[in-house]
Amino acid sequence: MILDFYRSTVGKKIIMALTGAALLGFVVGHMAGNLKMFGGVGADGVHKMDHYAEFLRTMGSDLFGRETLLWVARAGLLVCVGLHILMAFQLSLINSKARPVGYKSQEYQSSTLASRGMMFGGIILLSFIVFHILHFTTGDLHFRGFEYGKVYSNVWNGFQSPSVVAFYILAMAALSFHTFHGAWSLFQTLGVDGPKLNPIIRGVALVLAILLFFGFVSVPIATSMQILSAPIG
Numbered sequence: 001m002i003l004d005f006y007r008s009t010v011g012k013k014i015i016m017a018l019t020g021a022a023l024l025g026f027v028v029g030h031m032a033g034n035l036k037m038f039g040g041v042g043a044d045g046v047h048k049m050d051h052y053a054e055f056l057r058t059m060g061s062d063l064f065g066r067e068t069l070l071w072v073a074r075a076g077l078l079v080c081v082g083l084h085i086l087m088a089f090q091l092s093l094i095n096s097k098a099r100p101v102g103y104k105s106q107e108y109q110s111s112t113l114a115s116r117g118m119m120f121g122g123i124i125l126l127s128f129i130v131f132h133i134l135h136f137t138t139g140d141l142h143f144r145g146f147e148y149g150k151v152y153s154n155v156w157n158g159f160q161s162p163s164v165v166a167f168y169i170l171a172m173a174a175l176s177f178h179t180f181h182g183a184w185s186l187f188q189t190l191g192v193d194g195p196k197l198n199p200i201i202r203g204v205a206l207v208l209a210i211l212l213f214f215g216f217v218s219v220p221i222a223t224s225m226q227i228l229s230a231p232i233g
């Protein structure tokens with residue numbers, strides 16, 4: 001039963017839509033969390049961003065131990081990213097096999113263009129995520145005094161390089177495009193569709209994409225322009 005669902009084109013589209021929705025939930029939460037960079041230093045002398053990062057590591061620790069829930073969330077994210085990419089490749093293979101030769105309607109051309117854009121944007125995002133984890137989570141590609149747990153300082157120092165800031169802005173533009181088109185397709189796949197609903201869905205997808213873009217890029221821009229102050233100590 002589950003295998004039949006997985007093997008069907010509709011099943012693959014639904015898996016793609018649901019994993020996309022979960023990943024979208026993660027990026028919205030991550031963007032909101034990043035805004036703690038603007039929170040300043042608390043009465044205890046520790047930056048609000050570092051408190052927040054420590055909270056993510058210690059949530060549920062009295063029941064399960066330190067970082068256990070964080071690792072559960074990481075594993076969930078990895079499964080979602082893996083399934084999302086696998087479904088994208090399988091669906092594009094199914095599409096290219098089913099494509100009638102010589103069929104050149106306007107609709108076919110624009111949908112192919114959008115799905116090529118999604119593939120290309122997805123590849124940029126995947127490269128970004130690999131770089132990003134080595135940059136801010138493990139520190140292997142940081143090169144400016146990375147210290148585990150000192151998130152404010154790691155982010156501030158990481159964004160003193162203009163090429164890194166430029167790469168982040170480019171990746172956030174890719175994320176924004178991917179979110180706009182992805183959120184739109186998500187509703188179509190789940191059958192939320194209709195002449196009255198479609199402009200609203202497009203509007204919601206557009207607002208979400210714009211919020212994500214500006215919410216995310218505000219941190220590298222404010223840091224590189226020294227609007228956020230240098231870390232103490």
Ligand code: HEM
Pocket residue numbers: 027030034053056074077125129132133136137149151155168175216217219220
């Ligand atoms: C300007 C944009 C971004 C900034 C400043 C930023 C910042 C950070 C920081 C500081 C960490 C490490 C947190 C810690 O050690 O506690 C992190 C982790 C991470 N970020 Fe981002 N992030 C950005 C955009 C994104 C985007 C767009 C995605 C996904 C598409 C993403 C996915 C992740 C993932 C998967 C982790 C690893 C989480 C973990 O394993 O703990 N980030 N980010």
